[in-house]
Amino acid sequence: MGQVSLSLLGLMSIILGTGVWIGIGLIGTGAALLWLFRPSIPFSKLLAQQSWNTLVSPEMLALPLFILMAEILFRTKISEALFSGLAPWLRRVPGRLGHITVMGCTLFASVCGSSAATTATVGRITARELISRGYDRDLVTGSLAGAGTLGFLIPPSTIMIIYGVMAEESILKLFMAGILPGLLMAAAYMGYIGIRALMDPALVGATPPSTRLVEKLVALKDLGPLLLLIVGVVGSMYGGIASPTEAAAVGVAGSIAIGFFQKTLTVKGLLESARQAADSCAMIGLIMVGAMFLSTAIGYLGLPRYIAGMIEGWGLSPFMLILVLLMFYIILGTVMEGLGCIVMTLPITLPLVMAAGYSKIWFGIFIVIVVEMAQISPPVGFNLTVIQRLTGDSMARITRATMPFFLIMTAFVILIALFPGIVTAVPDLMAQAR
Template identity: 50%
Template sequence: MGSIDAQIALLAICALFFLFGTGIWIGMSMIGVSITVMWMFAPAKPAGDAMATVVFSDLSSWTLTALPLFIWMGEVLFRTAISEEMFRGLAPWMRRLPGRLVHTNIIGCTIFAAVSGSSAATCATIGKMTVPELRRRGYPDAIAIGSLSGAGTLGLLIPPSLIMIVYGVQAEVSIAKLFAAGIIPGVLLAGLMMAYVAGWSLLNPTKIPPPDPAMPLKEKLRESSSLIPVVLLILLVLGSIYSGVATATESAAFGVIGSFAIAFWQRRLTLRNFWDSVMGATRLTSMILLILAGASFLKLAMGFTGLPRHLAETIAAMGLTPGMLILVLAVLYIILGCFLDGISMIVLTAAIVLPMIEQAGIDKIWFGIFITIVVEMAQITPPVGFNLFVLQGMTGKSIFWIGKVSLPFFLTMVLCLALLYFFPGLVSFLPDMMVNAAR
C-alpha cells in the first residue's frame, strides 16, 4: 500500500472517531465513512450495491439469531423482577464470609450473568436489589458500589454472552466453544473479586457491620428456594448447548420460553411487562445490528485500502512475540474502551486485529476470551463506561468517583488476564472436552 493510500486510510479512521465524538450514531458514522472510502478507492464499484451485498451476507448469519433471543430472555427476567428473589436466597449464606453481604453483589451477578448476557442489565438488576439493602445495613458505599461495578461486567464473560456472539460471528468461530471457554475464566474472575472483598474486609474490620443473627439450616434452605427457578433456567440454557441437544440459537429460544414460564408460574407476567420486554429487546437488538451493519461495510471498505493487510504485515515484520502483541492489543482496547462500547470496539477492529493474531499463531477461541475481559474493563473506565452510567443513575455518585472505587476490580481483571496467558488451559479445557465428547 502506497504512503498516500495509507495516509488517506488513516485520515478516514480519524474522521470516524471525530464523528463518534460528535454524538452521531456509531453505525451511521461507520456507513458514512465507508461510502467515502469506497468512492475514493473503488470508484468503479457502486457503494450502495457493495453495502447491500456485504451487510445482507453478514447479518443473515443463523448464528446471529441467538442475539435478540438472549437479549429478550434477559429483558423478561429484568422486567418481571424474578431476579429480586436472588438477594433473599443468597444473603443467609454470606454471614461467615469476610465481607459478608458484599459478596451478594458478586455471586448475584455471577448467577444472573448466566441468564442475561448483558453487563448493563446484570449491573442494573442486581444493583436495584443490593445497593439499597447494603446501605440500609451500614456497608460503605465504596466497597458496595465498587464491587457491583466490577462484578456487573461478568454479564459479558459468563455465557450466554452477547459480546461472544458478536465476536464469534466476526471471527467465524463456534459460539458453543466460546461459551464453554468463558465458564472457567468467569468463575475465576468472580473468585478473584471475592478474594479482594475478603482481604479488604479483613484489613478494615470496623467498616463492616456485625453479622445478622444465626439462622437455622432449615430456614436457610427455605430462603434459598427462591434461587431454584433461576438455577433451573441456567441449566436449561447452558445444558442444552453443552450436551449437544441444541445450538446456541435453539438454547436461546429455550431460555425465552423458560423465562416466560417462570414469570407466568410466579404470576408476574402481565401485558405491560411483556410489552416492555419486547420493546426493550427490540431497541437493544436494533442498536447492535446497526453497529454490525456499519462494521461489515467498513471492513469491506478498509479492505480496498489495504490498511488491515499492511498493518498485519508491519506488526509481523516487527517480530513481536505473542505476549508482546497481546500486551499491545490490551493497551489499545483499554484506550478505545474510554470512548467506545464493547460491541463497537470488536466490530471496528476485527478486520485489522484478527489477521494479526492469526499471523502470530494465537488461538482465536483464547483471543475471544481475552478480548471479552478487556471489554469488561472498558465497562468501568471513564468517561464512556456503561456500568458507570448505570450506577451513576442508580446511586447519584459521579462517574469518576465510581471509576475510582472500581479500580481494584479493574486490577483483578488484569490479574485474571495474566493467569489466562500463563495458563491457557483454563480457557481451552472445556472446549477441548466438548470436541472429545463429540468424537
C-alpha cells in the same frame, strides 16, 4: 498505504465526531474510502450484499432472543430472590453479604448475556440493602461494577455472539470458553472482598445472627426458578440437546413463565420488553452491518495486511503484542462503548493475534474481557452510569471504588496471555468427551 491509514482515521474521527450513529458512521467511512481509493468497486452493491449476509446469519437469530430474555427477567423479582436465597449461606464467610453482589451477578449472567442488565437487575436490590446494613459504600459499588461485567463473559453472552459472527467462529465453543475464566474472575473478586473484610471488619457491618441449616435449605427455594432456567438454557446447549438459538428460545419461554409465576409480568410488561429488545436489536444490527461493510472495504484496500506487516516489523513477541493490544483497548475504552471497540478494530487485530499463535477462541475471550473493562472505564463506561442511577453517587467516587476490580481484570488478562489453556480447557474437554 499510509495515505489509506490516515484517511481511515481522519474519516472515522470526523464522521463519528459529528454524533451520528456508530453504524451509519462505519458505513459512511467505508463508502468514502472506496470512493477515494477504489472507485471501480460499486459500494452500494457491496453494502446490500454485506447487509443481507450479516442479518440473515443463523447465529444472529440467538441475539434478539437473549436480549428479550434479559428484558423480561429485568421485570421479575429475580433480584429479590437472589438476595434472599444467598444471604443465609454467606453470613459467616469472610466478607459476609458483600459476596452477594458477585454471586448474584454470576448466577444472573448465566441466563442474561448483558453486562448492563446484570448490573441493573442485581444492583437495584443488593446495593440498597447492603449499604443500609452498614456495608462500606465504595466496596459495594465497586464490586457491583466489577461483577456486573460478568454478564458479557459468563455464557450466554451477546458480545460473544457478535464476535462469533464477525470472526466466523462457533458460538457454542465461545460460550464454553467463557465458563472457566468467568468463574475464576468471580472467585478473584470474592477473594478481594474477603481479604478487605479480614483487614478491616468494619467494612462489612455488624456480625449478623447465625442461621440454622434448615433455614438455609429453605432459602434455596428462592433460587429454584433461576437455577431451573440456567439448566434449561445452559444445560441444553452443553448437553448437545439444543443449539444456542434454540436454547435462547427456551430461555425466553422460561423467563415468561417465571414472570407470570411471580405475578410480576403483565401483558403490558411483556410488550414493553419486546419493544425494548427490538430497539436494542435494531441498534446492534445497524452496527453489525456497518462493521462488516467497513471490514470488507478495508480488506479490498489491503489495509489489514499492511498494518500486520508493519507491526511484524517491530519484532514483538506474542506476549508483548498482547500487552500492546491491552493498552490500546484500555485507552480506546475510555472514549468508546465496548461494542464499538470490537466492530471497529476486529478486522485488523484478529489477524495479528492469530499470526502470533493465539486462536480465535482465545482472542474472543480476551476481547470480551477488555470490553468489560471499557464498561467500567470513565467517561463512557455504561456500568458506571447504571450504578450512578442506582446509588446517586458521583461518577468520580464510583470510578475510584471500581479501580481495584479494574486492576483485577487487567491482571487476569495478563494471566490468560501467559496461560492460554485457561480459556481453551473447557472447549477441549467437551470436544474430547464427544
